[in-house]
Amino acid sequence: MTHANAPLTPVGRLRLARCVVDEGWPLRRAAERFQVSVSTAKRWTDRYRAEGEPGMVDRSSRPHTSPGRTPTRTERRIIKVRLARRWGPARIAFLLRLVPSTVHRVLTRFGLARLTYLDRATARPVRRYERAAPGELVHVDIKKLGNIPDGGGHRVTDRQAGKRHRTRTPGKKLDRYGGSHVGYSYLHNAVDDHSRLAYSEILPDEKKETAAAFWQRAQIFFATNGITVERVLTDNGACYKSRLWHDTLTAAGITHKRTRPYRPQTNGKVERFNRTLLDEWAYARPYRSETERRAELPRWLHTYNHHRGHTALAGLPPASRVPNLSGQYT
Structure with a gap:
């Protein structure tokens, strides 16, 4: 289906191609006549010579060969490195000789795109839960x-002033080194x-x-x-x-x-x-x-x-x- 801004419809392409092929017009003159570039005029002319009138319709934009999903064995290797070493897509791609975008796509597919999704101790995916109603848990x-000692601790004052404040605070306790604590x-x-x-x-x-x-x-x-x-x-x-x-x-x-x-x-x-x-x-x-x-x-x-x-x-x-x-x- 021709898009709204296309300068040529299938009928216009056929007319352009016939002017060049059948009537012998130069490409530049035909391009000026139909208000398109010379390369566009040449493309439709060549297609008319090769396929005739059926070649003037739009073709599918799908590539001749579409890439498939990453092999399962490669996905397992990516996940294994992610869980064992906690690496990002770039480092995993360098190790496995892959493209970082491919590694990131695999990690996203399996819910491992962020390290925060993994438990720090075990590197296993974090399982989140929530009870359905208040009070269940x-x-x-x-x-x-x-x-805080009276007058503020060391976060408010310097350490010497904080020490004095601890000493003056009622109910303070002494440790085995003689220091005071509140x-x-x-x-x-x-x-x-x-x-x-x-x-x-x-x-x-x-x-x-x-x-x-x-x-x-x-x-x-x-x-x-x-x-x-x-x-x-x-x-x-x-x-x-x-x-x-x-x-x-x-x-x-x-x-x-x-x-x-x-x-x-x-x-x-x-x-x-x-x-x-x-x-x-x-x-x-x-x-x-x-x-x-x-x-x-x-x-x-x-x-x-x-x-x-x-x-x-x-x-x-x-x-x-x-x-x-x-x-x-x-």
Whole structure:
């Protein structure tokens, strides 16, 4: 089919070719007459001499030989090098004597185009999952965080001033070298797998009694927002392996699941929440005291749950996946 801007239709090509072949016109004169280039006039004239009138119609633009898919054996070699050495398409292509675009196409076909799709420890493709409804699974974890001395630590001032502030802070502790420390706080976090709705508290330790009491308050938080928790996933921390933790969940009709040892990726949603918590709250600005930082946590949690866009939720906040969430429109 002739495109809209073609200067010659099949009929015009036939007329041009007959002027040259049958009537003896020079190519240049025929090209000027039909307002085309000399090379175009020659192409249609040669085709008329070789094929006659049927040669004036459009041909398929498909090449005579179409390249096939990369052989299976080559694809396996590409994937093997990718998983074993973590190389990019260019280095793999150099090793296997291929074209980088071919290697990239194979990696894309098998979902290995980015190294972030592979587990760092095993180099296996990352298997991502998400529960279908809120409450089917809640991730729980504890993050240890150093306290800020009154007046600010070394992140705000220099190290000498930070040392003086630690010494003057009430409740400081001394280590075996005589240095003063203001201790640690423990962030107990619970994140719903489906909605990413989060509940967090700053507590003084990570003992089994503290963890069990935290979960009771977290369960009330989720229940208040219309979420019935069915399963809880934790790591293999001592508090989560205790009889008290097991009895607390069992009494509420909740199933407890633990991750495989040395496999924090299974609990990845709360691990990622920990990182977000540190980046956007704990170290977001230079706080002058631990009290000042702790006062900001409730406000930040509200922003995270109700207003902050989440990349895993297509830019929507966790509240968008929890119907009738309290405070969603404030």
